[in-house]
Amino acid sequence: MRLIRLWPENSRFDFMRFRRYSFPLSALISIATAIMLFTIGLNFGIDFKGGTLMEIQAKSGQADVAQIRRTAEGFGFGDVEVQEFGSAGEVSLRFAIQPGGEAAQAGVVQRSRDTFGNDYEFRRVETVGPRVSGELVQSGTIGVVLSVIAVLFYLWFRFERELAVASIIGTLHDIVLTIGFFVITRHEFNMTSIAAILTIVGYSLNETVVVFDRTRELMRRYKTMPAEELLNLSINHTMSRTIMTAMTTALSLLALVLFGGQAIQGFAQVMLYGVVICTYSAICISSPMLIYIGLRGSETVKVPEGRAAAAE
């Protein structure tokens, strides 16, 4: 039986060359994301914005979206977002947070149940008041910041400072691009999205760490090899593993996107995108970053001036 080989043995591919394109490209996308984040903004779900979300399904199997929208707008609870999804007459209704504090939110659900309860089954009802949504924003932000800091310390402890800094830059890059994905696709941003971002943080570091583990090992073996060559070698050595793991992870996420059902699809799509971004950043951002940060910042290895210059 012939087995699949996704990457040739003994490859000597010059990955570091990509930095001429990947650095400007990533910088551009990051800046664009920042601008869009402040102009267009994220499509916050009710976890962070507060309000009421209802998912109803027509008992007859056929939903009349236009009529639902007309009726719901007539409630006088402000703007209603009515959307059809799935295939079996499922409709989602989103009401913005009602003025008047926590108690004011209850009326929305009550009114909707009374009006649509006969023809539609209420499959999901979520109401988040202003206080809880504020706290969720806080804990979500703290979570992402804390995880980056915690991982930075771990890497600092396990690796040299330069490697730690380079991996964190790669991870921040992945976070920014993931947020960009949310801004552009208008995917709802909620607590599950925070889970997706934290998982991407973990995966991103996983990718970088495997490469840097090899870099560290090669640094000890080839004490005088210039950084660029050393990094290229590390990536080439670990490339078949990188591709394999990205493939298996992507395959299982693909299964989730295709069959996981509507509620989990968004999460899986973001993660799938994250796997691609993390693989790209480990190879094209974190690793070449070390050429600039200085791979051998410590005095353990002395690089002869001439060779370092020749490598540039």
Place this chain on the structure above:
Amino acid sequence: MLRFSKSKIIATLAVIIIGLLLGIPSLMSPEQRKAYLDAVPSWVPSWLVPSRAIVLGLDLQGGSHVLLQVDEADLVRGQIALLRDDVRRILRDTRVASQNGIQTIQRGVQIRVPNAADRERLMPRLRELAQPISNAVLGQTGDSSVALNETADGVITLTLTDAGINDRVRRAVDQSIEVIRRRIDATGTTEPSIQRQGADRVLVQVPGLQDPQQLKALLGETGNLEFRLLAQAGATDVDMLPMRDAGGQRVPVERRVIAEGGDLTDAQAAFDPQTNQPIVNFRFNIRGAQRFGQATTENLGRQLAIVLDNEVISAPTIQSPITGGSGQISGSFTVEQVNNLAVLLRSGALPAKLTIVEERTVGPGLGRDSIEAGKIATYVAAVFVLLFMFATYGLFGLIANIALLVHVGLIFGLMSVLEATLTLPGIAGIVLTIGTAVDSNVLIYERIREEVRGGRSIVSGIQAGFDRAFATIVDSNSTMAIAAVILFFLGSGPVRGFAVVFILGILTTVLTAVTLTRMMIALWYQWMRPKALPF
């Protein structure tokens, strides 16, 4: 070396088999589980029988999640009213008059007593109101519930302290949990989970509840019942309270309380035999019966005011003295309303109003669909990954696949024994770990291949592959674990379910991908004595 001693093989297999067996109860329906536990002979010690199972989250089994918050403002208002009553009583007892009565200020009350001799008599009594706060953890904290302040010109201020209010909120949450439990039990709801969350919140989770309207109605009422008299014309000490079903009209009610909810021993919903209207029958305790009997005797012909949460719900005329200690509340109630009222009266009053700050309800249909979709996604992901691993690594791929299946089985076993909650994001976590679990195998295999290519023999290549890949496996899994642990502590409900699965997955992957894989490869080598790697 690439040799596994017999005892090590047995130990590894034992750990894995026990781990897998632990998951069995989770695969059964509750009825099957009960039948199976009943079928176990009684001489088998119970700790030998796996009995714990994974709990399905509300998002999978359907149900309601309601987060309530103690209304601090309402609680403070109540405390100020009590403080005011206490001060009035002390003023009366010491026969001291305040120049401008008792003023309610923000968070406290104020009186004005210019006469120094009067103040001398008054102050020791007022000081008794400042009770020290004790704390279960710290013992006496040294803080007191009320701060007392006296100025030279005779203005005395009593304010509730922050420590005092926090202490009240904490106790209010404890009391609320008790009251809520009684109220929910009274409706016959099965297996509600009621727990404190943070400093001032109560989380109520009721599996299987489709429409939490009745639950919310029950929890939205404080349930503070008072029997008073409607005031006669010209009476001074009155409250103007809204009358139910009177279009917002307010009626004067005497401040004096004849009897209250705490004086009731029982309350039942019933029908009036004459009018067939839904009513609530109640029974007083001895003290309540005496006071009620006396009041109804003295005030024949007047109207009673039955006040629930500062609303007059019924104002019957006293036709005859009620001395038997029982009575009824009638009005234009629906059957559901009297049922709720009876529950409220039986379970006692909440110490303060509770506000619903978050509500999440999932219907049983959606939960079922989510489980179905999750199952299919898990199978498909497994098939994808198994095929891919086999196509890439051949025999070693099969070994990795066995390890992967054991890995998923162990996650199930661990979750069962921890009685962890499986949520929809948790299912996503399982699917995701199917993809990431083989990473350790891939790291090892790629390393072995490299080592053998570099000129090592198979044995020493395999050996070196495992040894060198191990540090990388630890590093790469640790970074994942850090993110997952943070998620566990910050997330709530469904998201936390994802973190649990992910953390357990990281733990078991080290056992399956390293120890189990190594054992299988060692055995393979011993049997086959291969001359080349099979991939």
